[in-house]
Amino acid sequence: MALSRQQIAMRVAQELKDGYYVNLGIGIPTLVANYVPDGIEVMLQSENGLLGMGQFPTEQELDADMINAGKQTVTAITGASIFDSAESFAMIRGGHVDLTVLGAFEVDVEGNIASYMIPDKLIKGMGGAMDLVAGADNIIVTMTHASKHGESKLLTECSLPLTGKGCIKKVLTDLAFIEIKDGKFHLLERAPGVSVDEIVRLTAGELVVPEHVPEMTV
């Protein structure tokens, strides 16, 4: 069965390592914070200028001056730091963030990502996404494998305007964990109960399938 949003977040959380500074995008990536494995400490970077983002505030803690990149009110954890936007993006562009998790509309076999704009339909802006994909080495894209109409989002070539070129190496969908290298998708894991055939059918770009494809544990 396809992974739920929570299960996608749980699988991403398994990639966290102790001491990681992590930037989580809006949507499913945000949920990853709920599944940090026991015994591991990570610090969440929010690109509006907060390193060490904590939970949502209580009524008593609520503070209009304390928000995250999704404009939600948040708190800071012990050991957090706060800084301006240029400093925040110096961290991101300088490659200091250990893991970036973000959503996308499409990715392709060359590691290109489209996530910010659907011409004539959805033009909201890229926010920090272009900086994040250009600056980070370790990026996981989370998205559904195909649209509601069954159209693959893993393509030979992105059809939408790009957020970044050749910068994505790992994609976790509701069906599969996929690596991108040498101009191809490589199937690493499949969601529990999802057949390789279904993944192949819903992957438009060239997909390399090894003899044994393990089921992921979530």
Next chain:
Amino acid sequence: MAGFDKVVSSYEQAMAGLEDNMTVIAGGFGLCGIPENLIAEIKRKKTKGLTLVSNNCGVDDFGLGVLLGDRQIKKIIASYVGENAEFERQMMSGELEVELTPQGTLAEKMRAGGAGIPAFYTATGYGTPVAEGKESREFDGRHYILEESIKGDFAIVKAWKADRYGNLVFRKTARNFNPMAATAGKITVVEVEEIVEPGQLDPDQIHTPGIYVDRLIQGSFEKRIEQRTINQSATTNGDK
């Protein structure tokens, strides 16, 4: 006013000299840390044809969004404009020119503008629509594009505290773009929650030195919250 005293007594004085077709750089992220009274003064002045540089454009009835209603904005340079229906309408109909700019590039454009750096190379946006018409160059096998810095005729800034000399301290994530905006205005106008006498702020704790600040005014702020998210499990009475 004498010497280094930057305090002005009215919002009218604070925005004096703002004329049609000028460029205004504004601090703030979403509705957090926005110079809300300076924006209101621009609305009151009915200045037209403005080019605005700001991460966002507020919401329909608050923040920079209030300037859309009277069509005071000709062009906006921003990274994210998703929360504003009137904005989207004006952009789609071509009434409003929009230059979508990656957030980090926007911050750096302001920073560089204020620091006398005319342009810089960045990997952000290479191979995307942002790179169209821009010079690109390879360093160490990676591709970068040349981005030009931004200066404003005015910069409007919100800080938490200032002394009369314009030394600024920001509070929490309301800092965001404000320090960069403060450096990049030919005339930088700052509004704060509290003005104290010189000497009352620790020089080691100043975020923006007064050299960047031309005018300073104390205001009162609504500080509207865009997404009020509460930790329900930590509340005892369970109401929202």
